[in-house]
Amino acid sequence: MEVDAVKGKMRVDKLLTHMGVGSRKEIKGLAKSGRIAVNGQTVKDSGQQVDPAADEITVDGRPIVYKEFVYLMMNKPPGVVSATEDNRDRTVIDLLSEEHANFQPFPVGRLDKDTVGLLLLTNDGKLSHELLSPRKHVPKTYYAEVEGDVDERDVAAFAAGVKLDDGYVTLPAVLTVLERSSDGPNGLSRIELTITEGKFHQVKRMFLAVGKRVRYLKRVSMGPLKLDPELGEGSYRELTEEELALLQCRE
Structure with a gap:
């Protein structure tokens, strides 16, 4: 949202539109x-300049507290793509309320269409860059159900880095076996995997490199941010101040 850099002010209609009160015409x-007041005084001109940091703006008596950025934690459901728009599929933006979609947030990184779990959405480009920069090696942890018996050989292979189908050798990753298959290659193993990079379909390709296939994949954490267990698939909420502080401490 553009704010006058010199005066620290902005038009009241821009502020209210940004906060999802309505369109410019509706404002x-x-x-x-x-129906709009600034510091208790009725405002008839929607183009009036206000200081979002100092002025009290109300609509029908309801205070409107300005904020420039929004930070959302989503438990991404399957069948939805991690994009702002798509010609064929529903996107994670389609799951947002008008209030939050108005901030024009974007997903920080991507989860495959059939992958579920933690996805951060924000309009804060600086924070997004910090979390996605390859130089930062932000850890991401996944829970997965894998066909076959995941054993100590796989743990060692992941710790050393595995060669993907395109010849790329991954950085060392931490594979924890939660439950080994009791039916050998015909069963399922349950694991957690922490990686520090984000190659295309990386987790699935890593298991393919050791002869196994991921049947179910869920991201449970990204850096210090952990998926809220109370969030059902397709649900989201704003980050708490504590969660946001943890992320910003990485900068």
Whole structure:
């Protein structure tokens, strides 16, 4: 949101549109109806300049607290793509309320269409860059159900780095076997895997490199941010101040 860099001010209609109160046209109508006030004084001109940090803005008596950025934790469901728009599939943005979609957030990184779990959405480009920069090696942990018996040989292979189908050798990863298959190659093993990079379909390709296939994949953490167990698939919430502070401490 553009704010006058010199005066620290912005138009009241821009502020209210940014906060999801309505369209520019609707805000103009609210002002003409005397429903907008700044510091207790009715505002008829929706183009009036206000200081979002100092002025009290109300609509129908309801305070509107300005914020520039939004930070959302989503438990991404299957069948939805991690993009802002798509010509064929629903996107994670389609799951947002109008209030939050109005901030024009974008997913920080991607989860495959059939992968579920933690996805951060924000309009804070600086924070997104910090979390996605290859130089930062931000750890990401996944829970997976893998066909076959995942054993200590796989743990050692992942710790050393495995060669993917395109010849790329992954950075060392921490594989923890939660439950080995009791039916050998015909059963399922349950694991957690922590990686520090984000190659295309990386977790699935790593297991293919050791002759196994991922049947179910869920991201449970990204850096210090852990998926809220109370969030059902397709649900989301704003980050708490504590969670945001943890992420910003990485910068």
